[in-house]
Amino acid sequence: MxxxxxxxxxxxxxxxxxxxxxxxxxxxxxxxxxxxxxxxxxxxxxxxxxxxxxxxxxxxxxxxxxxxxxxxxxxxxxxxxxxxxxxxxxxxxxxxxxxxxxxxxxxxxxxxxxxxxxxxxxxxxxxxxxxxxxxxxxxxxxxxxxxxxxxxxxxxxxxxxxxxxxRKAITVFLAGNSTVVDQDREPWAAWGQMIPSFFQSGKVAIANYAESGEALNSFIRARRLEKIISRMQAGDYLFIEFGHNDQKQKGEGVGPFTTYKKDLRFFIREARSKGGIPVLVTSMHRRSFDDAGRIIINTLGDYPEAVRQTAREENVALIDLNAMSKILYEAWGEAASLKAFVHYPANTFPGQPDALRDNTHFSTYGAYEIAKCIVKGIRDARLPLARYLMNDVPPFDPAHPDDADAWYWPSSPLKPALKPDGN
Missing domain, CATH: 2.60.120.430 (Galactose-binding lectin)
Known part of the structure; x- marks a missing residue:
């Protein structure tokens, strides 16, 4: 021994x-x-x-x-x-x-x-x-x-x-919630676990520190940001995407243009203190159509706009996923968009006795399409990171999403347990 x-x-x-x-x-x-x-x-x-x-x-x-x-x-x-x-x-x-x-x-x-x-x-x-x-x-x-x-x-x-x-690859750290995290069980997925497949080997390492249910301040309290900053080297990136859980917080002075912007600025300062490059990402929409089933309803209030303001004020690159996701969802329409989210009849997966109807979290197909929006955002923002994308990654137009029926994802053995935290 x-x-x-x-x-x-x-x-x-x-x-x-x-x-x-x-x-x-x-x-x-x-x-x-x-x-x-x-x-x-x-x-x-x-x-x-x-x-x-x-x-x-x-x-x-x-x-x-x-x-x-x-x-x-x-x-x-x-x-x-x-x-x-x-x-x-x-x-x-x-x-x-x-x-x-x-x-x-x-x-x-x-x-x-x-x-x-x-x-x-x-x-x-x-x-x-x-x-x-x-x-x-x-x-x-x-x-x-x-x-x-x-x-x-x-x-x-x-x-x-x-x-x-x-030791030479750029590390791209991801800070976010359940729409970013590496979801551990089928059929849930998020864009953070799809994005590594778009980058050249030896050039970029994706370090996904997102976790379900997190807001900016809870991410700080759990010392997740501190962990990221302890690992960060000059030239690394920090992608920051929150909002779904932050908007539920209550209290005097709490809001998108007050506490939320304050915490965004803290993330930005911490990344820059290590020579890192912060990138702000607006939250994607929930799947919430109008009565005609055509137009996506904004359920995130002013939180996406607070991110846009902070990006301008702090001279930080912005990926407007909120805007792209509206185009994407409306291109699918109310019925077809079900395939992009966790909507499955009972017993589709082992250990799943009840139907799944989740309008916040993505199927693997939906998460991959959102990751394509992130790639588009990287290119549109002209981030130097774009030069390390795989050579065969084509441009993506959210108005023309990929065919869901052509998506291939052999299921992982870990099957449904609990719905991810957050909504």
Missing amino acids: KKIIALFLCVNLLVSIGHAQQFHFGAGRAPAGAVRVTTGSMYNAAAGYGFEEGAVLKETSRGIGADSPFFFSVRLPEGNYHVKTEIASATVRVECRRLMVRDTVTGKVSFTVHVRDTLIRNAAGEVTGKVRLKPRERNYRHWDNLLTIELNGRAPAIRSLEITPE
């Missing part, structure tokens, strides 16, 4: 000083230095890697695969990592269903991923605090110092995996 623990510590030390971890799956000659992984290599803390329980794995000519989605985890120190892998008939997600490779691929792919824990550290690496998690977050895959890779598709398989620390 002592030898196994020593090996585990050695592997993580190599990663921390810049060397790659390599894994070879199944039979065949493994490259020098690569760890051979078999169908029996279940995750354990001593080894620091392995498959998660649940799938029936088998060796194939393409490596190790299954007839259903499966997960492989590697313990890593906090940071950004460049991942290269050879897969077959698979789409790739990480952590809480964060999309890295959308299309079902056979061959070699690479992506850059952010791994984190809850500890807040100063410049000397000393622990100075901790993010206050909600009970629901304790089972999330993205607070655990593990990089968990989900291989999904009709018959996914993996042959090789190489993980190397990535």
Whole structure:
């Protein structure tokens, strides 16, 4: 046992000083230095890697695969990592269903991923605090110092995996609520977990720190912003999108042009104090049509306008998602827009006895379309970040959304639990 623990510590030390971890799956000659992984290599803390329980794995000519989605985890120190892998008939997600490779691929792919824990550290690496998690977050895959890779598709398989620390990529931190967060269970999704698939590998790492139910001030109180700022380097970005929960707050002086703008300015100052680039994002509309089923009703009051004002006053880039989402929803219309939100009959998913009717949170299709609006906003704002978008990402017009029936998203094994916090 002592030898196994020593090996585990050695592997993580190599990663921390810049060397790659390599894994070879199944039979065949493994490259020098690569760890051979078999169908029996279940995750354990001593080894620091392995498959998660649940799938029936088998060796194939393409490596190790299954007839259903499966997960492989590697313990890593906090940071950004460049991942290269050879897969077959698979789409790739990480952590809480964060999309890295959308299309079902056979061959070699690479992506850059952010791994984190809850500890807040100063410049000397000393622990100075901790993010206050909600009970629901304790089972999330993205607070655990593990990089968990989900291989999904009709018959996914993996042959090789190489993980190397990535210190040159720009980190794009996301601060927001349930419309941004990496939703951990089907069928909910948000734009923050779709956006990584639009960026070039090795250039950008998306660090999604959003959480359901959060407002600007609660995000601060839970020390989530402090955690982001502790990790931020000059040239990194902070995308800020709140409003759905802020508008519910009551009290003397509380409102969009008072406390909300004050907190927005605090986020901006904190990012700039580290040489970061703040970007304000107006909240997308809820799905609320007029009596004729044509025009989207503004349920967010003056909160989007407060963001626009703050962007002008602080000379901050603005992505007007509120304006784009109005165009997008009205292009769908009342009936077709149901496919973009979490509207499903009872028993569509295992463990879902009741119908789902959610006009705030998105289906995977809807979240992907909103992510396309964010990409458009990045381009329209002429952010330098735009040069790192994938070369094959076409322009997007919210007035002409993609066909929902052409959307392909093989369902992840984690199925409905509780509706996300917030509305």
